[in-house]
Amino acid sequence: MTRFERVIRIRLLARRERLVESIASSALRLRSAWANKSEAAGDWRGLELTTEELRNVDRALLRLVQRAYGICERCGRALGTQRLLAEPEAALCNDCDPAASSAARGPPPVS
Numbered sequence: 001m002t003r004f005e006r007v008i009r010i011r012l013l014a015r016r017e018r019l020v021e022s023i024a025s026s027a028l029r030l031r032s033a034w035a036n037k038s039e040a041a042g043d044w045r046g047l048e049l050t051t052e053e054l055r056n057v058d059r060a061l062l063r064l065v066q067r068a069y070g071i072c073e074r075c076g077r078a079l080g081t082q083r084l085l086a087e088p089e090a091a092l093c094n095d096c097d098p099a100a101s102s103a104a105r106g107p108p109p110v111s
């Protein structure tokens with residue numbers, strides 16, 4: 001594993017931990033809302049999105065292990081360092097991913 005891949009792996013694992021915590025607290029909120037018979041449709045959608053994000057992070061971690069990380073799953077070209085730093089779980093290059101143009105500009109500000 002290269003130094004860059006080790007840095008990415010640490011970022012992915014940290015992100016994974018935050019996502020798992022978020023999913024756990026969403027599940028608790030939904031259970032509470034369900035027990036109180038309150039409307040919680042929005043929370044379900046948020047939980048779905050977070051779960052999908054977790055799947056993408058896990059797939060990226062798998063690609064690291066399989067030595068396929070940073071290679072576009074569609075066209076086979078390298079994704080590039082900037083793209084991977086902006087979106088470490090990216091599986092497609094800027095040309096193949098229509099949603100990639102904003103991510104390629106750089107990571108969002110740290111909040």
Ligand SMILES: [Zn+2]
Pocket residue numbers: 072073074075076077092093094095096097
């Ligand atoms: Zn591509």
